Amino acid sequence: MTPTGRAASSATPHARLSLNQATIKYASLPRALDAAVQAGYQSIGLWREPIAEVGLATAARLVHESGLRVSSLCRGGFFTATDPAARRLSIDDNRRALDEAEAIGAPALVLVVGGLPEGSRDLVGARAAVAEALAELAPHAASVGVTLAVEPLHPMYASDRAVVSTLGQALDLAEPFDPAIVGVVVDTFHVWWDPSLEADVARAGAAGRIASYQVCDWKTPLPLDVLLARHYPGDGVIDFGRITEAVLSTGYDGDIEVEIFNQAIWDDDVDTVAARVADAFASAVVPHLGSAVAGGR
Amino acid sequence: MTPTGRAASSATPHARLSLNQATIKYASLPRALDAAVQAGYQSIGLWREPIAEVGLATAARLVHESGLRVSSLCRGGFFTATDPAARRLSIDDNRRALDEAEAIGAPALVLVVGGLPEGSRDLVGARAAVAEALAELAPHAASVGVTLAVEPLHPMYASDRAVVSTLGQALDLAEPFDPAIVGVVVDTFHVWWDPSLEADVARAGAAGRIASYQVCDWKTPLPLDVLLARHYPGDGVIDFGRITEAVLSTGYDGDIEVEIFNQAIWDDDVDTVAARVADAFASAVVPHLGSAVAGGR
Numbered sequence: 296m297t298p299t300g301r302a303a304s305s306a307t308p309h310a311r312l313s314l315n316q317a318t319i320k321y322a323s324l325p326r327a328l329d330a331a332v333q334a335g336y337q338s339i340g341l342w343r344e345p346i347a348e349v350g351l352a353t354a355a356r357l358v359h360e361s362g363l364r365v366s367s368l369c370r371g372g373f374f375t376a377t378d379p380a381a382r383r384l385s386i387d388d389n390r391r392a393l394d395e396a397e398a399i400g401a402p403a404l405v406l407v408v409g410g411l412p413e414g415s416r417d418l419v420g421a422r423a424a425v426a427e428a429l430a431e432l433a434p435h436a437a438s439v440g441v442t443l444a445v446e447p448l449h450p451m452y453a454s455d456r457a458v459v460s461t462l463g464q465a466l467d468l469a470e471p472f473d474p475a476i477v478g479v480v481v482d483t484f485h486v487w488w489d490p491s492l493e494a495d496v497a498r499a500g501a502a503g504r505i506a507s508y509q510v511c512d513w514k515t516p517l518p519l520d521v522l523l524a525r526h527y528p529g530d531g532v533i534d535f536g537r538i539t540e541a542v543l544s545t546g547y548d549g550d551i552e553v554e555i556f557n558q559a560i561w562d563d564d565v566d567t568v569a570a571r572v573a574d575a576f577a578s579a580v581v582p583h584l585g586s587a588v589a590g591g592r
Numbered sequence: 593m594t595p596t597g598r599a600a601s602s603a604t605p606h607a608r609l610s611l612n613q614a615t616i617k618y619a620s621l622p623r624a625l626d627a628a629v630q631a632g633y634q635s636i637g638l639w640r641e642p643i644a645e646v647g648l649a650t651a652a653r654l655v656h657e658s659g660l661r662v663s664s665l666c667r668g669g670f671f672t673a674t675d676p677a678a679r680r681l682s683i684d685d686n687r688r689a690l691d692e693a694e695a696i697g698a699p700a701l702v703l704v705v706g707g708l709p710e711g712s713r714d715l716v717g718a719r720a721a722v723a724e725a726l727a728e729l730a731p732h733a734a735s736v737g738v739t740l741a742v743e744p745l746h747p748m749y750a751s752d753r754a755v756v757s758t759l760g761q762a763l764d765l766a767e768p769f770d771p772a773i774v775g776v777v778v779d780t781f782h783v784w785w786d787p788s789l790e791a792d793v794a795r796a797g798a799a800g801r802i803a804s805y806q807v808c809d810w811k812t813p814l815p816l817d818v819l820l821a822r823h824y825p826g827d828g829v830i831d832f833g834r835i836t837e838a839v840l841s842t843g844y845d846g847d848i849e850v851e852i853f854n855q856a857i858w859d860d861d862v863d864t865v866a867a868r869v870a871d872a873f874a875s876a877v878v879p880h881l882g883s884a885v886a887g888g889r
Contacts, residue, residue: 411829415829416829416830416831417831418784418785418831418834419834422787449747449748450746450747450748450785450786451746451747451748451814451818453784453785454785454810454811454812454828454829455812459787460785460786460787461786461787461788463787463788464787467787487715487750488715488747488750488751488757489747489757489758490719490756490757490758490760490761490764491758491760513751514751515751515752516816516817516818517748517814517818518816519813519815519816520813521748521813521814521818531751532708532712532713532751533713534713534714534715537715537716
């Protein structure tokens with residue numbers, strides 16, 4: 296048992312482990328920071344909504360006082376609207392998200408690029424819109440020193456969440472830009488099935504484009520809301536050894552986030568979840584980290 | 593209204609349209625053949641279970657008497673068992689399926705290759721088992737003149753149905769074999785999201801490996817049982833023009849199957865479904881067939 300009598304954790308969180316706040320969705324920013332610090336984390340991944348609740352200046356101060364690194368800010372994106380006004384709003388909102396990332400010290404803004412526009416079947420057009428949005432945002436990303444991190448989402452989300460479905464496709468989109476400005480997210484849940492994964496991870500690493508590595512597990516049957524299908528590492532079928540070794544062998548030295556959308560986990564006690572994440576990471580991922588140095592580039 | 597007073601259809605089924613029996617799952621083989629003939633189809637895709645119900649000799653006679661072409665037999669596969677006895681049963685069963693395909697005049701046996709074995713995380717090993725099974729079955733496929741048609745399934749089925757998730761991966765598996773012996777299935781539902789689709793369809797066509805082209809639509813939200821997420825062409829977000837033109841431009845001259853797993857469609861009247869399939873195909877697919885010649889290679 297921990298001194299506070301809260302949920303027991305047998306594992307001190309690994310130095311490179313970051314608790315993504317989506318895993319404890321109902322916690323406010325102060326509560327999330329406190330949970331991470333109390334559980335012994337050194338890093339946290341933040342979301343924009345809890346930051347907005349307290350205001351950006353307060354959020355930046357709280358993060359600074361916590362002593363935690365911020366591994367990423369979630370999330371920007373949603374670039375595929377065809378209506379010019381909606382498109383403009385999206386670009387402006389992403390500029391603000393980049394400013395917020397800078398303010399809280401997040402090295403990367405995670406981008407969920409958006410699905411097909413309502414009523415559209417134009418996948419090619421939607422993908423072109425993503426490329427255009429990256430080009431529009433790149434100068435601002437460069438000026439604030441935050442990487443636009445394109446996240447390929449599992450193909451089951453291609454129609455309504457993200458028309459970028461593979462790591463290779465994300466790398467093609469990133470290709471025209473400096474790796475410090477446009478990178479990619481490798482999230483095991485989204486890419487574990489991809490027969491090109493090792494090759495594409497190697498390509499991403501060689502280009503210095505892995506802006507974030509996120510781990511959680513895949514298990515079937517899927518729940519009715521497939522957005523909530525994610526599990527603690529080790530509770531499903533993903534081979535974290537194979538993927539983690541591929542990512543680390545490229546020289547990736549950043550934090551590793553655990554980001555889980557799962558109603559049962561959201562309904563659980565925040566400190567219990569923080570401890571369980573550390574335990575799951577310790578057994579499913581840490582054995583594959585070798586002697587890799589601690590995160591926090 | 594048709595002369596029989598059954599469900600109205602404004603469209604005579606296109607000469608290349610094949611009614612896959614899975615779309616009318618609860619119909620016996622005689623009932624399915626009758627529905628296809630009455631609705632004016634020239635081709636049908638059959639499944640092994642309804643054939644087994646009447647016996648292979650009777651099935652072959654009924655098919656012959658119907659005058660219908662058989663576009664494919666579903667299905668073989670499930671190659672990923674690690675237990676040697678289970679693996680042997682699977683190979684033997686696939687040999688019998690090839691014999692059945694020959695007996696009913698199906699040019700191809702559709703293969704759903706199987707998911708991860710129970711308790712396994714070894715995706716690489718499961719994929720290797722598929723390659724080995726194809727090599728074991730290839731001589732028998734050659735001897736009966738039936739193509740082993742590897743079907744890449746949507747990545748959301750990678751863990752429990754098919755560790756072959758992309759057309760490119762299916763083509764890599766087929767590569768060592770003569771295209772008459774190992775081909776691939778292009779099913780819009782499974783591959784519509786793939787950013788490499790046009791390139792891989794071109795590759796498949798150039799190698800003469802498209803053994804079957806199947807169409808149905810994708811729509812979200814997905815039902816709780818994601819196996820039943822398929823819809824009539826035109827009811828979802830798939831751009832049948834783009835994909836159909838890519839397939840046909842390779843010279844593909846076979847039948848085009850409509851295969852829909854959907855509880856509401858299964859619960860509907862068989863003749864109504866046969867008519868609706870023809871109508872949906874007429875509006876969503878036929879405009880993209882150009883002056884392509886009729887099927888029935």
